[in-house]
Amino acid sequence: MPRHFLTGEELERDELRALVARAAELKADPLASSALRGNSVALVFEKPSTRTRLSMEAGVFELGGQPIVLRSGELQISRGESLRDTAMVLGRHVAAIGIRTGPDADVEELALHSDVPVINLLTADHHPIQVLADLLTMQETFGSLDGLKLAYVGDGNNVARSLAIVGARAGIEVAIASPAQFTLPDDVPATKTTDPAEAVADADVVYADVWVSMSDSEESAAARRSALGPYVLDDALLDRAADGAIALHCLPAHPGEEITAEVLYGDRQRIWDQAENRRHSAKALLELLVAAPA
Numbered sequence: 001m002p003r004h005f006l007t008g009e010e011l012e013r014d015e016l017r018a019l020v021a022r023a024a025e026l027k028a029d030p031l032a033s034s035a036l037r038g039n040s041v042a043l044v045f046e047k048p049s050t051r052t053r054l055s056m057e058a059g060v061f062e063l064g065g066q067p068i069v070l071r072s073g074e075l076q077i078s079r080g081e082s083l084r085d086t087a088m089v090l091g092r093h094v095a096a097i098g099i100r101t102g103p104d105a106d107v108e109e110l111a112l113h114s115d116v117p118v119i120n121l122l123t124a125d126h127h128p129i130q131v132l133a134d135l136l137t138m139q140e141t142f143g144s145l146d147g148l149k150l151a152y153v154g155d156g157n158n159v160a161r162s163l164a165i166v167g168a169r170a171g172i173e174v175a176i177a178s179p180a181q182f183t184l185p186d187d188v189p190a191t192k193t194t195d196p197a198e199a200v201a202d203a204d205v206v207y208a209d210v211w212v213s214m215s216d217s218e219e220s221a222a223a224r225r226s227a228l229g230p231y232v233l234d235d236a237l238l239d240r241a242a243d244g245a246i247a248l249h250c251l252p253a254h255p256g257e258e259i260t261a262e263v264l265y266g267d268r269q270r271i272w273d274q275a276e277n278r279r280h281s282a283k284a285l286l287e288l289l290v291a292a293p294a
């Protein structure tokens, strides 16, 4: 059975911690591993991407492999071929499959029928590969993940859910402040509140994401923007966090909406390092799922 990465729950704490440590090693020496030599990795994008595509494509290359990007409409799925048949054929050619799409059920179906690891590159409800980069950024800022608290302020979306799930696995405290109508379900493992100030108290990291996600309906956009108005990551909110707290954002950002330009380009952010860390952490994940380190 291949090892998949669909929600992040597939990794135990020790594995997550080891993965972050390995990502830091690969950041220091990007060509240290040839774990994918002679292998190809299919990267299916049913939705737009800047960071995920760049980091996966460049990361596979740095590991000695060949990325094969397949965008929406390029697979026969667009003409009705099933996910089952697609998975069975992809596994005959590539060592792993990454997929960005809307329904989580589609990624689960692909994984069910795949002989090679399937990696979730973002769905409507999850974005676990993002959180690997977030953990690396936290580790390199604070030296350790032990005792850290992360506060997410904004829409209870895919990134918020994955921060809660993967953060809990990694052993960090996660608090989420969202408007009542856009909060996460009760079973998501995080402290939840509607008050941003309450969430960021004693937080080492204050995290923002877009108010309207790719999988959200156009009809809900106005209601989201209106409800999320008080959930801005600005200097005043960051001042309420712990001394030395940093701002993170998975990007793309809308400065002037969910985050101010002062924070996005200011001294207390690690957002651009976080964007770079997508590649290093993705490589550590690929090594873990596909092959032992070289």
Ligand code: CP
Pocket: 048, 049, 050, 051, 052, 053, 122, 130, 250, 251, 252
């Ligand atoms: N953060 C992130 O996943 O960015 P992209 O949508 O550009 O891949």
Ligand code: NVA
Pocket: 122, 127, 157, 158, 159, 209, 210, 212, 213, 214, 215, 250, 251, 252
């Ligand atoms: N929540 C955002 C994340 C983008 C990386 C979205 O799904 O559009």
